[in-house]
Every structure is written in C-alpha cells, then in structure tokens.
Amino acid sequence: MEQNFTNNFIENQYRELQEYLTEEFINLYDSFSDEKLQLVLSTLHDRLIYYFKIMNDRLPTKDFEAHFWADPSRQLIRVIDCIETVQRKLCNSEYAFDIEPYYNNLIKRCSSFLEKSGGSTIPAHMEKIELYYSIPVFRKRDRIEVKKSAVQLYNLKLLGEGSYANVYVYKDEFYNKNFVLKRAKKDLTDKEIQRFKQEYDEMSRLASPYVVEVYNYDDIRKEYIMEYMDTTLYTYIEKNNSILDMPARKSIGLQILKAFSYIHSKSLLHRDISPNNVLIKKYDDVVVIKVSDFGLVRIPNSDLTSLQTEVKGCFNDPSLQIEGFNNYSLVHEIYALTRLLYFVMTGKTNLNNVKNNKLKCFLEKGTSTMKSSRFQSLEELSKSFKEL
Numbered sequence: 001m002e003q004n005f006t007n008n009f010i011e012n013q014y015r016e017l018q019e020y021l022t023e024e025f026i027n028l029y030d031s032f033s034d035e036k037l038q039l040v041l042s043t044l045h046d047r048l049i050y051y052f053k054i055m056n057d058r059l060p061t062k063d064f065e066a067h068f069w070a071d072p073s074r075q076l077i078r079v080i081d082c083i084e085t086v087q088r089k090l091c092n093s094e095y096a097f098d099i100e101p102y103y104n105n106l107i108k109r110c111s112s113f114l115e116k117s118g119g120s121t122i123p124a125h126m127e128k129i130e131l132y133y134s135i136p137v138f139r140k141r142d143r144i145e146v147k148k149s150a151v152q153l154y155n156l157k158l159l160g161e162g163s164y165a166n167v168y169v170y171k172d173e174f175y176n177k178n179f180v181l182k183r184a185k186k187d188l189t190d191k192e193i194q195r196f197k198q199e200y201d202e203m204s205r206l207a208s209p210y211v212v213e214v215y216n217y218d219d220i221r222k223e224y225i226m227e228y229m230d231t232t233l234y235t236y237i238e239k240n241n242s243i244l245d246m247p248a249r250k251s252i253g254l255q256i257l258k259a260f261s262y263i264h265s266k267s268l269l270h271r272d273i274s275p276n277n278v279l280i281k282k283y284d285d286v287v288v289i290k291v292s293d294f295g296l297v298r299i300p301n302s303d304l305t306s307l308q309t310e311v312k313g314c315f316n317d318p319s320l321q322i323e324g325f326n327n328y329s330l331v332h333e334i335y336a337l338t339r340l341l342y343f344v345m346t347g348k349t350n351l352n353n354v355k356n357n358k359l360k361c362f363l364e365k366g367t368s369t370m371k372s373s374r375f376q377s378l379e380e381l382s383k384s385f386k387e388l
Contacts, residue, residue: 010034010037013082014039016082017043020047021043023039025042025133026038028136029042029045029138032095033094041086045136047075048079048083048103049133051072051079052129053131054069056128058122059122059126059127059128061122061125062124065122066121068120068122073114073120074116074117077114080114083099083138092216096140096141097138100138100139103132109126155170155171156168162293162295164185164196164295165182165184165196167181169228179215179225179226180228181224182224182225182226197222206263208262209290210256210258210290210291212226212227212229213226214227227290230281231280232275232279233275233276236287250388251287252344253341256291256344257382259278259289260333261378264330269328269329270296271316272316273315273316274336275314275340277292314349315335316335316336317332319369319371320332330376331371331376335367335374337378338365338366338374339363339366339367342359342363345388346359365384
C-alpha cells in the first residue's frame, strides 16, 4: 500500500511538470530506479539552473542589494516548494534523497528573500552561483533497514489537550527514548485539518536548535510525531525560581531571542507566545529552550492563516481585543516577547511593583500602550535585554 502511494505521488509530480520535462540531466539520476522520478529530478535540476542563471546576471551584489525580477522570483519559489514537497514525501521511501550541501544552503538562503509579488531584493554580499551541469543536486540517500516502531493505543499516555489535537507521550522501544505524538481531534472541519497539517509543514521546514523537531506526518490518522521535551518554561521557572541565578536566566532569555529571530527571518509570526509554548530540554551540561505550538502562526499570503481567530496566548497584547487578531503584527509579537523575557528574569507574570529600574524601563518600553514607543524590531529588543 505504501509503495502505491509513493508511485501515485511520483505520477502526480510527473504530470504537474509535464510542460517542462527534460532529460537534460537525467544521467545524473540513474541511481533512482523509477524512470519518471528520474525525469522529475532532472526537470527540477534544470529549472534551478535556469533561474539561478538569470539570478547570476544580478550577482555578485558586493556591498549593495540588487533587484530580482517578479516573474523569475515567483517561478523559483514554485521550484523550491516543489523540491521540498518531493523530498518530504519521499523521505520514508526507497527514493529518499538529500540535497547537495552547497545547493541546500543556497535554496535556504533564497527562501529567506524571495517574494511572490513585486520582485525580490537580493541581499548584499551574495556571490555568483556555481551552476551544476555535471554534479547531481539531489543525491540518493544511503538506506539501512531499521525496525519500524509501532505506536499502539495501549502505550500512549495523554500529556495534554488543545483546541485541535490531543498530545501523547510514548516510549519507542527500538530507540529506547520517549517521543510525543500529536493527533488531530476527530470532530475537526476540513479547514481545521488543513491548519493542523500546516502546523506540521511549517515546523518541518524550520531547522533550528530552538524549534521543536517534528517527524513523519500520517495523512490517514491525521497525526505526527515530535521530539520529547522535559517540561515547559513555565513549570521549569516555577520549580527553580528560588535557585536560578542571573546568568542562567539571561542564557534562557538569549535563546528565546535567537529562536524568534530565526522564526521571524522566515517571515513568520508565532502569535501564541506564552511560557507554556516554550519548552525545555535538560541535558547534563546545559538547558535548551525550544519553541512549539505553531498552530496560530501567521504566514504571508496563506489562505489558511485564520484572521478571525480569538486572541490567544496568555501574554498577548490586550489591545488586540479591540483591534482584532487580524491586525496582529510585529509590535504585538514584541509585546508578548517582552512579557516572556520579564517572566524569565523574575518568575513573575504580575507586572506591578517592579523594583529594578532597568527591568522596569525594559518592561514599560516593550509593553507601552503607545505602539510607536515600543521596541520596533527584535534587534532593538535584544540589545535592551542584553544590557539588563
């Protein structure tokens, strides 16, 4: 059955790329036994070369930025989206592949500045792209057979329940470690299921030590697996508030800022910031934070970004109650992050009677009722936090 789904997916991609199909690079992909997949990969390789060649006319940028025209920007975004989809869908099949490191980094960099309309701004200091005519961009992954872990109902332990899903923990006997399973509730609408899947898709695209990892979305059961975290930031601070020193608190705060700097670099707003949506992994020598719960993430130009969602997140700006959640912007994210950092530094959610003058000024600026008086960027917020 799984092979049938794989074959059907390859057929779909083959048909979607029909007008562009080319054998130009097919000899680079003869390690893949499926001939249509060879053509799909050859075509995606060809499309990358085509648009990177156009981009090279604007490179190198040296100390300046350069404009990349609207149509090639849109088309390159489509090619990158297609590559990511094919890689993700085939990751558990015999056709699993990796992207050659230089091109993998290049694709990630392009994804950070490409825009769907109006053209794109190529950042400064971008060098001319090396075009691969005789080197495969997609490399078949070496595979070993491992026992597939079976997640049965009897070994799932309920961890929590949200609006869209139930969250369970289970121990994988093969890997001898815990994992989390997030399963959509059965009464969700089609759009809610799409948003649940979108949360997985967005998290799977993020590659940061400060974002919870997700694995293996099951379309049939409407569930996916996540890495297991030890506790929430809220519980960790509550239990250790009396013994945490300032360096430890600052370390946690700086990790949070790095996490959201990365998230914002992907043109995403989390929109549900709270100490319960930041999780803690405790290692022998370090405490690491990871952001989770991207169910309310705001994605530019996405039809699934729900604009009329009720105001969630216990640290959200109260002004959203009047302005409406559809007007959520960076200054609202700054408000919530300021409160989160204040909680890390003090263990308090109550904003009254702040005795430390520097901390009081930091809090007042980040949560000012006058939005123009708040920190206007994450960089400005970070600078102020580092000076505490």
